[in-house]
Amino acid sequence: MAEALSKTSAAAAVASEMEAELNCSVCLSIYRDPVALHCGHNFCRECLDKVWESQATGKSYSCPDCRAEYNQRPELQRNLKLSNIVERFQASRQSVAAGDVVCDLCLDSPLPAVKTCQNCEASLCERHLKKHAEKPAQRDHILVEPTVSLESRKCQEHGKMIEYYCSEDESCVCVTCYVAGSHRNHNIHPLKEVHEEKRSILGKEIERLELEKKKLEDAIKTKEQDKVDLKKNRDDLRKDFSSLFQEIQSKLQTQEEKILKHIQLEEVKELSGICQQLQELEVKKELTRMLVKEAEEAKLQKDPLEFLQVFQSVHERAKQNNTEVPMHAVQEKTLPKSSYGTALAKMKTTIEQVNEELIENAVDNSVMFNFKEWVYNKFSKCKKSSGTLMKVPVHFRIDLISLDR
Helix, strand or coil, X not given: CHHHHHHHHHHHHHHHHHHHHCECCCCCCECCCEEECCCCCEEEHHHHHHHHHHCCXXXXXXXXXCCCEECCCCCCEECHHHHHHHHHHHXXXXXXXXXCCECCCCCCCCCECXXXXXXXXXXXXXXXXXXXXXXXXXXXXXXXXXXXXXXXXXXXXCCCEEEEEECCCCEEEEHHHHHCCCCCCCCEEEHHHHHHHHHHHHHHHHHHHHHHHHHHHHHHHHHHHHHHHHHHHHHHHHHHHHHHHHHCHHHHHHHHHHHHHHHHHHHHHHHHHHHHHHHHHHHHHHHHHHHHHHHHHHHCCCCHHHHHHHHHHHHHHHHHCCCCCCCCCCCCCCCCHHHHHHHHHHHHCCHHHCXXXXXXXXXXXXXXXXXXXXXXXXXXXXXXXXXXXXXXXXXXXXXXXXXXX
């Protein structure tokens, strides 16, 4: 703020000095159609004509500034460079007047305002702001950022400046509203006091939201790791199946392809679910980030009225912000290598008898692959002959008991 005021003050000083240099010493206004004399002084053509008309009865003509005398009335020549400078200066003044709030106390050439006094209902430049502050009666006046109109800061009912906040109605009011209006006997506080209180509340909300954002970031990291773990798990599962089917490739090639395809589809389905959750978490994170940013911008708002006008909306949305993290554990599947030997030994004795129709049975969601009752009977015979039924890997989910008949 101090830097901005310093820059504004410097610009105003330069503009003031430039204007002083461009003032005609006769009319004390900016040159109009400037002309130059041999002595080097410049004047408005109209001003110099009037001066010399008053000197027509004398023996000579003289410069209004240095009194240099001329026996004959000189022919006036327009100062082209000075005319161009005046035109550019006037254009810059019009640009400032059109784009900025100007000082209400500057008469001839208004300078950009740096503050607006609510009590005086006037915008002040740097120079007039200093004079304003020097008066003891005006030191407690409320200063706001420069504004063209203070109507938005006035009570629509009473036309007075809004200076208080009614906590019962959660609205900004003027002194008449409090003393004799609809907010009489209500719990009223100065805007500045409420501004600080609400900023404190918003600060706590920002802290809470930051924690929620951190939770979301941790959840996203977990989900990202889930993606890696799922990919690794499915890669390992593919390798296990490939290793198994290499032993029985000649007879189970079609079955291998179907199982691998099922794993692929299952992986895509699982990844799709995780990606969808990640997308939802990213959206929640972005919404939370934007809410934090909006809350921080609101917290930095120094104008109590403008702060309170956005506080309720930001506060409510901050409280209602949904940062719930969906819980979905990745289902890991493995194929224990300890079961390879027994399974292969017993399967190799019957693999030549496996019928094409059995090999081509589709994989469903309840089993990894499904041998018909024929397979069950074969392994039952193995049990009778060996006394022990082959241990089927649980994680592999070959459910011989629930075989499809």
